[in-house]
Amino acid sequence: MMITKKSLSILRRLQKASLITVFYSVKNAVCYITCIVTFMSIQVFSPLVEKCKQYGRAMRIGTNHGSLSDRIMSYYGDSPRGMVESALEFARICRKLDFHNFVFSMKASNPVIMVQAYRLLVAEMYNLGWDYPLHLGVTEAGEGEDGRMKSAIGIGTLLTDGLGDTIRVSLTEPPEEEIDPCKRLANLGTHAANLQIGVAPFEEKHRRYFDFQRRSGQLPLQKEGEEVDYRGVLHRDGSVLMSVSLDQLKTPELLYRSLAAKLVVGMPFKDLATVDSILLRELPPVEDAEARLALKRLVDVSMGVLTPLSEQLTKPLQHAIVLVNVDELTSGAHKLLPEGTRLAVTLRGDESPEQLDILKGVDDITVLLHSVPYAEEKTGRVHAARRLFEYLETNGLNFPVIHHIEFPKSINRDDLVIGAGANVGALLVDGLGDGVLLEAAEQEFEFLRDTSFNLLQGCRMRNTKTEYVSCPSCGRTLFDLQEVSAQIREKTSHLPGVSIAIMGCIVNGPGEMADADFGYVGGAPGKIDLYVGKTVVQRGIAMEHATEALIQLIKDHGRWVDPPVEE
Incomplete structure (x- = not known):
């Protein structure tokens, strides 16, 4: 299909007006726009690849569960498959330009999604005959034992299977605190790789590698005549x-x-x-x-x-x-x-x-x-x-x-x-x-x-408390993440089934909280934006009132219960 200057001009206007999704329901238009977007990706991305080749630099091709493009979302939804296809699109451009010095990263704040995405990517690379390194991480894992546990589930699962070359533990803590759990996970992966001892060989026919499907273990049944339930x-x-x-x-x-x-x-x-x-x-x-x-x-x-x-x-x-x-x-x-x-x-x-x-x-x-x-x-x-x-x-x-x-x-x-x-x-x-x-x-x-x-x-099984998605400290953060996270946790930790994202800035905020019900995002110095899902609903709230505004937002959506009374 020929790409003309006129079609590119039309596309840019549509993008600016956020109207490109209008065409997604029409098969031919989808194909047409896909070709144009791919062409534009090559035009914009190629100079970066050439610079990396010129200076001998490596590149990370990373996709995030919450940052998929509208075009990918229209085909694959908010899924591990969409993450893989998004990454492969840029990898193909690199390969076309004979650039191979890159690493893949497929991050999500949900460890189950993260594991599925990496596995799908490896399977796809195997089918294509590719062999590029993997950078593992559970993004926005949070703080304390929660953050360490989610990182261990996601990264540890893949390391146990021999997948992964570099790792990052992302915690809402001072950056130096990420080093120790990272080393512990690396040691665990190295031990698993060096051990090379398992059990007698067997063929797996029943495990679902690429999607979560809970095995239906039969819970105890009550027998007739038993005194106890x-x-x-x-x-x-x-x-x-x-x-x-x-x-x-x-x-x-x-x-x-x-x-x-x-x-x-x-x-x-x-x-x-x-x-x-x-x-x-x-x-x-x-x-x-x-x-x-x-x-x-x-x-x-x-x-x-x-x-x-x-x-x-x-x-x-x-x-x-x-x-x-x-x-x-x-x-x-x-x-x-x-x-x-x-x-x-x-x-x-x-x-x-x-x-x-x-x-x-x-x-x-x-x-x-x-x-x-x-x-x-x-x-x-x-x-x-x-x-x-x-x-x-x-x-x-x-x-x-x-x-x-x-x-x-x-x-x-x-x-x-x-x-x-x-x-x-x-x-x-x-x-x-x-x-x-x-x-x-x-x-x-x-x-x-x-x-x-x-x-x-x-592991996305039994929810007994509020789920938090919060980013690590960095130069873009517009407030003290640890202090604010502690304040929000103190007032909302009794809401099982509710997920709250606490994001330091608007750069990563909306895109990296795909699994959250409500978002608390730094919009400007001293100002907070509140989200429902990935949609902003209130902007520019003064920080001193933002936590109460978040609680009110949760109440307005029928997700609030009062904390239990201490006995």
Whole structure:
């Protein structure tokens, strides 16, 4: 098709008037405009490529989930595929000009979208016979443990699969604070690459590589005649299990609060972010009436109590879910339990198919715990789990699976967050798994609980708090991001299901908050613009009034609830 000066002039006027989308519904016009836009991209982009060639400079071809052009959006929507096509468009121009010194970057604030985009890009490069390096990052990840967790899920997943050459952890913190988690992730990726030890080779036929589709693990069903309702021991959107000690049973109300249960006159009941089940490695003596009463109250609110077979046989607890391993199933040791006792089976993932076949013939299995020691050098946790899920899918076994990691006592807090995000997040982003159980002897109980819920939310499973998208500090930022973020979090952190973007400037703001419901963006020094999605609805609000204006905006859209009253 011939591109004339007149057509270019028309196109520029349409762009200036924001009317180009008018033609997108007409197939021929779409084709026509695509040719013109591509031509213009070459005209504008080519001089930059030539300069890079002249001075021997490298280039990053990066696309962001929230910054796709209208033309790409009209074809592919706000999708990983659109991100890939946008990047390939510029890569083809580079290749046409014989320039190959570039790296791809496919960033999103949603780790699931980010992982899918990179995988699609690599698959497309493989089909094209290309091999260009990848720069990995979860953009606008936020701050603190939330930001580290989202980065670990996205970057760690890809590093575990051997994808990625450089990485960036983007935190709403001083820039030097990004270095440490970056190094920890790099070490994790290097370790995975050097290990080169997994499990016996297997072919994956059921995992969905390029889109999130949750595996449908069958949640517990209530059986006729059972006194306790077991349907609540796991959560449909992802379960959190916690290990509890006998000492914690000595102060029941403190234990209930630690499990994030609500209390009415000292009696617990489950809430949105309450732990679903507990692991009790040692049962209290039968004569310890107080501890047994504390456990009964948890069971009465449908909280599962998991305990080892040996404990249940010697100090039986009514309605307990009993932990058994494959050897105990094979030997028939579980048959010493009363008929109908619910079982939780622990697996490593490196069992042979013949060993796993025992699962087919045992009734009363409620849940599987995939447990690989954290420091295990002979078995790769992620690949062992994938092998296990492949076996379950092939044999039509839909037991729910909880990912269980027991960390060493001396583990650093950041290592725990990043290790959990990379090792469990790499599975949950593919829909492989139904929950998590994290253990670390020297870490605070509440920290482990919060980390578990953060992991599920980062994998887009169970939303228990407000989601924040916030950019890192840079020279364009028009306000103190950390201070303002803290103020906004203090007043809005009780809104599960609501996503708020806190962006330092208008340059990146609207384009990098595609996953947010509401946006708080620096529009000018001392002035804030408020957005709903990517549409600005209020401009130039004085900073001292901006947080209250944001809250009012949330209220106007029916998304506000008052904070819970402290007991």
